[in-house]
Amino acid sequence: MKNIKLLTIFIGSYLLCSCGSSENIAYFQDELISSSNNLPDFEIRFKPDDLLTIDVSALDPEAAKPFNLPAVSYNTTSIISAQGTLKMQTYLIDKFGNIEFPILGTIKIGGLSRSEANNYLKNKLTEYLKDPIVNIRLANFVITILGEVNRPGTYNVQDEKISLTEALGLAGDLTIYGKRENVFLIREIDGENRYFKFDLTSISVLNSPYYYLRQNDVIYVEPNKAKSKSSKYNQNNIVLISAIATLATITALIINN
Structure with a gap:
């Protein structure tokens, strides 16, 4: 025995x-900084392969119609009923940053922020419309989160603004095996993949110029030694x-x- x-x-x-x-899994372990500290400014910029919805309106609705793509009807059928759903068509930004816009023709919108694109289109449209109103939305803002998170996958961002911590929250936070010091951002810039590292144990991550994510960003959480x-x-x-x-x-x- x-x-x-x-x-x-x-x-x-x-x-x-x-x-x-x-291992220590706490976030923001260093001393707290002033509560008045400002987060970095953020505004998305349109780039090739983005899908945009652009709505033009004016004091005269009939005059604005030619500058809008017709809505497309998607039919849904079942044994009980059949109905159609109207959906706005989208503009695809080509590799040169251009879109084909009704009446105006080819216009370059890649590289512009939403406010810049709005002003640019308004100036173009004032030749045809009185007091035009332009509303631009990014239709395919997605981010991908991989590695040691509870719900890895690709997520749609509805409001066109999401921070690193908010993205990790969508994915159910890091698992206990996620390495807080080694969280990587993969971002395509000028046709090349760039890599940026975050240390979630430091509150300085809030001041990173990459704290707010852009469309098609990929977040990867490295596993720790225990995993x-x-x-x-x-x-x-x-x-x-x-x-x-x-x-x-x-x-x-x-x-x-």
């Missing part, structure tokens, strides 16, 4: 060592555990005999 107890202690010690030490050891344990040590269990059984039989 003494040998069995020693063997049990050995197995338990092995499993405990395999788990690794716990790496756990993964290695699960994949490579099953045979070893089976051998230990077999050895324990053989030892018990020898002692009993």
